[in-house]
């Protein structure tokens with residue numbers, strides 16, 4: 001006879017926190033959001049500690065190298081998507097690892113024979129006003145000049161005019177040679193009153209641009225997450241098929257942490273993959289596994305050697321797994337059960353295996369609930385897809401800007417490995433959709449605001465750290481009617497957007 005659980009499973013919106021005593025030191029500035037990323041023994045520290053409890057989803061529409069840099073700058077980690085060739089994924093990891101704060105690879109470039117129209121279109125598409133003119137229009141071509149908004153007037157010029165006739169040519173530019181430090185570059189920028197400084201190689205190729213606004217990069221980003229060599233910490237997704245070649249390539253590219261990306265992690269394939277990694281690299285290589293939704297699944301992956309365990313099936317915003325296959329569990333119930341098992345495992349073995357709550361975060365307060373329920377950190381897709389730094393297109397629909405966001409199980413991503421049950425390699429039905437999400441601006445601004453809300457609620461609970469929140473939090477299930485009571489109600493909103501959390 002099958003097992004029947006007759007209690008319904010619940011999700012975040014069905015819970016609320018009850019405040020605890022806030023002492024006078026409970027102010028958001030005093031809250032630390034540091035949290036372990038990988039397992040550690042009692043009395044020791046995790047080899048990687050996040051400065052904020054957020055990681056970005058292993059998805060094509062979320063975690064490229066640009067987002068990885070932006071998120072590590074704020075103290076979290078991106079997991080670069082694995083649904084691309086090994087070479088391409090390794091190249092992305094490499095770019096993020098080698099990104100030097102303040103040294104930007106030019107991503108708006110034209111050729112000298114391109115036209116003003118090309119410049120205007122490029123500026124509209126990328127939002128950048130500094131455009132490099134290179135011999136072949138690539139970011140690393142021979143530098144011939146720079147175009148900024150000061151070089152052209154759309155109302156007075158023909159759209160067909162060639163870039164070479166109005167660019168500021170190389171001979172009039174102040175440039176610097178490769179090897180220069182950020183401090184030296186900034187001194188040149190200030191001495192010459194520049195907005196940007198191109199850094200060129202010995203043979204005249206463009207390497208980077210340093211912008212005036214990046215002057216205080218390190219001071220502005222006190223939370224940035226760096227490795228021992230002061231490079232950004234970067235994660236990468238792997239699968240249970242080609243790990244024998246993908247893992248070495250990603251490590252070679254500099255990945256600090258890996259994660260097996262699968263919609264159902266309670267499988268022997270994950271055990272075999274973890275076993276192979278342990279056999280070849282011991283405990284040196286950090287690798288998370290998942291996704292699971294119950295104690296049994298956690299125990300299986302913990303015993304198989306996972307460095308962290310990811311929780312969540314069917315709760316992702318683009319996910320249709322529950323509808324397609326009838327598997328999954330309300331995210332809150334899954335998380336609470338797995339976290340209890342993590343604590344039991346810790347008591348039994350003295351090994352603490354961090355739990356990641358993956359997906360289903362809709363409002364910022366869901367982040368606080370996930371942490372209070374026991375998550376050590378949270379993986380988000382939709383949240384990050386909305387930002388400038390996600391790799392997808394920004395599109396305008398009826399006057400409003402959106403970013404594209406698609407699931408790894410959608411036909412668009414064709415990530416067959418994630419849904420692989422062995423046997424035939426093809427993804428034969430979809431488990432995800434292709435969608436738009438409202439464009440929200442920069443990662444930095446949004447993360448700052450979301451985490452301020454998290455810290456503020458932690459203060460309400462009398463907690464200054466995540467472990468303290470997990471100990472002190474009082475959570476209660478709420479009735480459907482109380483949920484209605486929780487929103488603005490029985491008033492006519494003057495501004496509909498006030499309804500947003």
Ligand code: IMP
Pocket residue numbers: 057058059263312314315316317318319320321358359360361379380381382383406407408409410431432433
């Ligand atoms: P979100 O933050 O609610 O958008 O959820 C993101 C999470 O959804 C990811 O981290 C994955 O675990 C999961 N996911 C990604 N693509 C798909 C899909 O196509 N179907 C089901 N789940 C997906």
